[in-house]
Amino acid sequence: MRYLPKSPADREAMLKAIGLRSVDDLFAPIPAEYRLTRDLNIPRQMAESEIVNFFRQRSRENGEDYTSFLGAGAYFHYRPVIIDSLISRGEFLTAYTPYQAEISQGTLQSIFEFQTMICELTGMEVANASMYDGSTAAAEAVMMAVRLTGRRSVVVARSLHPEYREVLATYATHQGMPLLVAGFTDDGRLDLKELEKSITPETACVLLQSPNFFGTIEDVDAIAEIVHKRGAMLVVSIAEAVSLGIVEPPRQADIVAMEAQSFGVPLGFGGPYCGVIATREKYVRQMPGRLVGQTVDKQGRRGFVLTLATREQHIRREKATSNICTNQALVALMVNIFMNVYGKVGLRELAKQNLAKTAYAASQFAKPGKVLFDGTPRFNEFVVQTTEDPYAINGRLLGHKMVGGLPLKKFYPELGNAALWCCTELTTRSAIDTAVGVVAESERSVRPAREEAEEVAR
Amino acid sequence: MKHTPRKATLQVNQNEGLIFEKSSAGKAAWKLPPLDVPEADTAKLLGASERKDLGNMPEVSEIEIIRHFTRLSTWNYAIDLGMYPLGSCTMKYNPRVNEAVARVEGIANGHPYQPESISQGALYIIKTLSEQLIEITGMDAITLQPAAGAHGEMTGLLMVRAYHESKGNARKKILIPDSAHGTNPATAAMVNYAVENLKSDSRGMVDIAALASQMNEDVAALMLTNPNTLGVFEQQIHKIADILHAKGGLLYMDGANMNALVGKVRPGDFGVDVMHLNLHKTFSTPHGGGGPGSGPVAIKKGLEPFLPTPVVTTKSDGTLTFDYNRPHSVGRVRAFYGNFGMFVRALAYIQANGPDGLRQTTEDAVLNANYIRKGLEGTYDLPYSTPTMHEVVFSDKLQLKKGVRTMDLAKRLIDYGFHPYTTAFPLIVPGALMIEPTESESKEEMDLFIEAMKSIAEEVEEDPQTVLDAPHSTRVSRLDETAAARKPVLRWKPAS
Numbered sequence: 001m002r003y004l005p006k007s008p009a010d011r012e013a014m015l016k017a018i019g020l021r022s023v024d025d026l027f028a029p030i031p032a033e034y035r036l037t038r039d040l041n042i043p044r045q046m047a048e049s050e051i052v053n054f055f056r057q058r059s060r061e062n063g064e065d066y067t068s069f070l071g072a073g074a075y076f077h078y079r080p081v082i083i084d085s086l087i088s089r090g091e092f093l094t095a096y097t098p099y100q101a102e103i104s105q106g107t108l109q110s111i112f113e114f115q116t117m118i119c120e121l122t123g124m125e126v127a128n129a130s131m132y133d134g135s136t137a138a139a140e141a142v143m144m145a146v147r148l149t150g151r152r153s154v155v156v157a158r159s160l161h162p163e164y165r166e167v168l169a170t171y172a173t174h175q176g177m178p179l180l181v182a183g184f185t186d187d188g189r190l191d192l193k194e195l196e197k198s199i200t201p202e203t204a205c206v207l208l209q210s211p212n213f214f215g216t217i218e219d220v221d222a223i224a225e226i227v228h229k230r231g232a233m234l235v236v237s238i239a240e241a242v243s244l245g246i247v248e249p250p251r252q253a254d255i256v257a258m259e260a261q262s263f264g265v266p267l268g269f270g271g272p273y274c275g276v277i278a279t280r281e282k283y284v285r286q287m288p289g290r291l292v293g294q295t296v297d298k299q300g301r302r303g304f305v306l307t308l309a310t311r312e313q314h315i316r317r318e319k320a321t322s323n324i325c326t327n328q329a330l331v332a333l334m335v336n337i338f339m340n341v342y343g344k345v346g347l348r349e350l351a352k353q354n355l356a357k358t359a360y361a362a363s364q365f366a367k368p369g370k371v372l373f374d375g376t377p378r379f380n381e382f383v384v385q386t387t388e389d390p391y392a393i394n395g396r397l398l399g400h401k402m403v404g405g406l407p408l409k410k411f412y413p414e415l416g417n418a419a420l421w422c423c424t425e426l427t428t429r430s431a432i433d434t435a436v437g438v439v440a441e442s443e444r445s446v447r448p449a450r451e452e453a454e455e456v457a458r
Numbered sequence: 459m460k461h462t463p464r465k466a467t468l469q470v471n472q473n474e475g476l477i478f479e480k481s482s483a484g485k486a487a488w489k490l491p492p493l494d495v496p497e498a499d500t501a502k503l504l505g506a507s508e509r510k511d512l513g514n515m516p517e518v519s520e521i522e523i524i525r526h527f528t529r530l531s532t533w534n535y536a537i538d539l540g541m542y543p544l545g546s547c548t549m550k551y552n553p554r555v556n557e558a559v560a561r562v563e564g565i566a567n568g569h570p571y572q573p574e575s576i577s578q579g580a581l582y583i584i585k586t587l588s589e590q591l592i593e594i595t596g597m598d599a600i601t602l603q604p605a606a607g608a609h610g611e612m613t614g615l616l617m618v619r620a621y622h623e624s625k626g627n628a629r630k631k632i633l634i635p636d637s638a639h640g641t642n643p644a645t646a647a648m649v650n651y652a653v654e655n656l657k658s659d660s661r662g663m664v665d666i667a668a669l670a671s672q673m674n675e676d677v678a679a680l681m682l683t684n685p686n687t688l689g690v691f692e693q694q695i696h697k698i699a700d701i702l703h704a705k706g707g708l709l710y711m712d713g714a715n716m717n718a719l720v721g722k723v724r725p726g727d728f729g730v731d732v733m734h735l736n737l738h739k740t741f742s743t744p745h746g747g748g749g750p751g752s753g754p755v756a757i758k759k760g761l762e763p764f765l766p767t768p769v770v771t772t773k774s775d776g777t778l779t780f781d782y783n784r785p786h787s788v789g790r791v792r793a794f795y796g797n798f799g800m801f802v803r804a805l806a807y808i809q810a811n812g813p814d815g816l817r818q819t820t821e822d823a824v825l826n827a828n829y830i831r832k833g834l835e836g837t838y839d840l841p842y843s844t845p846t847m848h849e850v851v852f853s854d855k856l857q858l859k860k861g862v863r864t865m866d867l868a869k870r871l872i873d874y875g876f877h878p879y880t881t882a883f884p885l886i887v888p889g890a891l892m893i894e895p896t897e898s899e900s901k902e903e904m905d906l907f908i909e910a911m912k913s914i915a916e917e918v919e920e921d922p923q924t925v926l927d928a929p930h931s932t933r934v935s936r937l938d939e940t941a942a943a944r945k946p947v948l949r950w951k952p953a954s
Contacts, residue, residue, distance in 0.1 A: 003551050014826075063569075103534065105934060106531050120514050170789035248506070266799070293943070298936060303933075323647075329750075330749065344481075350490065429494040429495050432495075
């Protein structure tokens with residue numbers, strides 16, 4: 001086996017040194033009746049070339065040459081080449097959690113820089129080293145608010161990513177945390193009146209997303225005022241990190257739970273991604289996940305260590321803030337490099353291009369269809385309502401090697417024939433025009449038929 | 459120095475400040491293509507929501523970023539440099555073909571919501587890996603959704619809870635041996651189960667009599683790591699399973715140590731009902747400085763209705779689909795389908811090995827650990843003489859007489875060119891040295907390790923201060939962790 005660095009003679013010599021006759025003796029502690037006496041029923045060893053061919057074939061079956069208008073929590077942005085050059089260095093790729101600080105300063109310093117940049121971007125004071133993803137970060141942030149307030153009930157915006165809501169519901173099930181959902185209004189934002197009514201003295205926090213699932217930007221200041229007036233905490237989820245380049249961050253939030261996938265992490269069919277939690281300094285001891293802090297060595301030289309470990313499972317066991325152990329360090333490194341590449345000016349310019357493409361696309365889609373929540377500030381996603389079922393429209397688009405917006409019926413039946421479209425800096429004007437053309441054509445063919453049917457019905 | 463390390467030699471490495479200290483206005487590492495649509499009027503589009511300032515985000519050029527991270531990288535130890543014997547972490551070689559195939563266009567850029575008709579490649583990967591992991595574990599069904607081992611534990615216990623609820627009683631507690639990983643009790647708490655400690659016997663195994671007396675209808679499950687954290691296979695595993703099952707309890711296996719078992723014995727065959735795997739341990743996906751991991755959970759038939767949604771199934775026309783219609787599911791534990799990129803790597807690893815390679819891998823892992831055990835027995839105290847599998851746990855008892863503890867020995871090992879073993883765990887061994895070489899080490903590398911450990915033991919006798927002050931060869935000496943925790947500095951701030 002090509003990954004194993006031993007010759008048969010090495011194995012013989014080692015067995016002899018141990019004082020054993022055969023390798024079977026090493027497995028003697030396993031009761032004989034359970035030992036496997038056959039080969040595992042899996043395919044034979046494959047050559048590297050065969051493995052590459054296998055995955056190239058899978059790639060071809062996986063829409064590798066389609067143009068996509070999908071977003072909804074997973075965004076297709078350009079990934080600068082140096083991200084993979086740098087994360088492929090074995091010293092980053094094949095190291096583990098930096099428990100031994102003296103030989104892990106590379107990982108530790110880069111996490112410290114990551115924490116700093118996340119603070120700068122979110123307007124928070126401290127950020128952790130990463131969480132699994134945006135959905136679990138949101139759930140963990142809510143549990144953190146429950147610990148901090150001593151209250152148990154949670155209000156969740158219906159405009160939060162539906163799968164994030166599902167994850168929170170799973171986490172909350174056995175924590176005795178009642179979840180209330182607050183709806184959205186015609187402008188595609190959280191219904192403030194409903195919010196006000198939902199918050200009780202038992203409400204630990206309100207969780208919302210901004211830009212929300214529809215791409216519209218919530219009025220975080222107004223929401224924060226309502227939430228804080230009642231002694232609850234505000235948790236803001238950010239699923240599209242690029243928005244932070246041009247959209248004011250939720251500075252009034254108590255906890256920000258982010259998904260940083262947009263910053264240089266491949267779509268990868270949904271993972272691995274990079275969650276992060278950021279918060280106020282005074283709440284840091286209830287924050288889950290790893291944290292890197294600055295300190296000095298015996299000679300007074302600057303160095304970095306994992307710190308505040310007394311929050312964590314390996315010290316606190318069942319009293320820990322979370323069971324989280326491994327996080328997403330290598331993915332956080334991709335995010336880190338991306339933030340360095342674009343930096344203070346580039347992130348804004350990048351976000352502006354997303355804004356411009358989306359504004360153009362929304363104006364074009366408004367001709368054949370109806371763009372919902374128009375007039376409310378949005379970032380790079382928008383909802384298009386059509387006469388025809390979006391699944392049918394998407395079927396036609398596939399013929400043009402295009403993937404249309406995400407049909408919303410499954411998550412928001414009240415919106416009817418609606419789909420969530422996304423444009424990034426990589427979306428071309430010609431792709432937008434083609435998609436709009438297909439939607440227009442599809443609407444032309446469906447509308448008369450439907451009007452006729454309605455006529456008959458009347 | 460009398461004891462000269464054979465494995466490593468000191469070399470100059472580059473200094474490098476924080477990236478913020480290199481930043482200055484006007485430098486850039488980016489270039490966007492010209493816009494093909496009208497420029498956005500940000501004030502009009504965003505109004506009060508427009509952000510005007512990005513604070514202290516850096517402004518640096520591309521070469522500076524390359525040098526910055528390359529320099530930082532040289533301050534890290536890594537498997538690619540040498541043996542990384544962290545017990546319970548299974549730091550094995552990360553094959554590079556895994557990285558190559560994870561970056562193939564349609565795999566790297568597949569969107570989780572793209573239509574199933576153009577997602578058949580990804581679905582096939584999920585299905586194939588699922589089937590192979592089921593065969594390897596001897597279980598009946600699996601979910602790949604959990605993002606890491608601890609996340610898998612949570613998912614597993616959610617299913618345990620749902621199973622008991624379906625029988626009319628969720629039960630109250632989880633039994634956890636005193637040798638268990640900290641994630642086990644932390645997970646039980648997250649699923650609102652009480653934790654009851656289970657003592658180990660004098661051989662480092664589950665005390666069967668204690669288990670029998672603690673087992674009752676309040677116990678939902680026993681969370682057992684097998685081989686346990688001492689590297690000891692629970693020889694009475696069938697009795698353990700029988701005791702649990704007789705009272706309606708379930709046997710949960712923490713699969714952190716599956717590298718000792720693959721191809722030799724299957725948990726599903728010895729009575730396990732639920733278990734998680736760590737793809738970043740047993741199945742070679744890179745640890746990446748602490749993630750991403752992946753923690754699939756394999757189960758027996760009776761728990762299948764409770765799997766997280768969605769589940770990949772085959773339609774009547776032979777194509778693959780996600781099944782979301784699962785009324786008894788525990789729900790979703792993560793958005794989308796889990797750490798798919800890790801599935802790709804794990805599958806490539808299994809393909810490269812085949813049945814014979816996986817078996818040889820396990821045999822070599824166990825052989826390596828026992829070779830180290832033999833080599834260091836006598837030099838270091840072995841608290842349990844029970845035969846061990848893929849890892850071995852010594853204690854610092856002999857060195858403590860000179861005031862030298864496991865962490866000091868570990869720090870000195872750094873000077874010899876090795877990453878330290880796991881220190882001070884498992885908790886049942888005071889001053890533990892937990893060593894797991896994995897199959898990836900050659901005889902030569904392990905001989906160097908044994909030699910280094912013996913040399914350090916001699917130093918403890920002759921000159922303990924050298925060991926207590928170690929490491930001597932690193933960029934920074936021991937760092938003040940107390941100060942770091944007392945007045946946390948968790949981010950850089952510009953000098954004011």
